[in-house]
Amino acid sequence: MGLGFTHAGYRDLLSRLLAAGYTPAAFEDAEQLLAERVTFVLLRHDIDFELAPALAMAQLEAEMGLFSTWFVLVRTEHYNLFSAEGSRMVEEILGMGHRLGLHFDCAAYPGATEPELNAACAKEAGLLEDWFGVDVPVVSIHRPSPAVVGSDVGLTAPRLHTYMPLFSGPIHYRADSRGLWRYGEPLESPAFLAGKPLHLLVHPIWWRDEETTPAQTLNDFIDRRHGQLQASVAANSAVYQPGNR
């Protein structure tokens, strides 16, 4: 593409999908659309680090008449869905017509059995449904173990999960993990060239205004979080002033 992992590059990717006749779809509709032989794309975003870059990407998609599914972590140290700012950003994304999914981290439940993980997953998804007032029918598992990849619903039942065979077999799957398309650019895949359904995992944090390295992107994220923590501590305590040690 030449534009790399930039917003311009993402816009280019989306316009080429649209030009090739792809329509956006929700995971829960995929089986039906497959049966109807529709040319569709499942746009999936797992939010591992930060909500703010998600907003810009959600906006870009909405402007182009597309929607995607945003999978958010409930149990993470990186962001807070239930803070005033966090909830506002999620609501803004949903207000543009995007879907909400649960990004579930098994590591938050050390030693849990599969039935315990299933109960925990239901609890987290229920929490999102109550808080944001939308359905959350699909789960994406954060850093899935090999046992999860390609497994059937077990862990997340009755909800679907994105590593079910349906979402990587008949629907061609590509991911931008760690700031690169590890298995090649999606629009160079035989599936795209044949107009077959696609499932694209795009992490908003890697797509920036200008191309940079993944390590730099994460350092920038840590700097922003550090600044936010300083400001928040200062706003909540007269004892602390940013910069004073």
Ligand SMILES: [Zn+2]
């Ligand atoms: Zn993740």
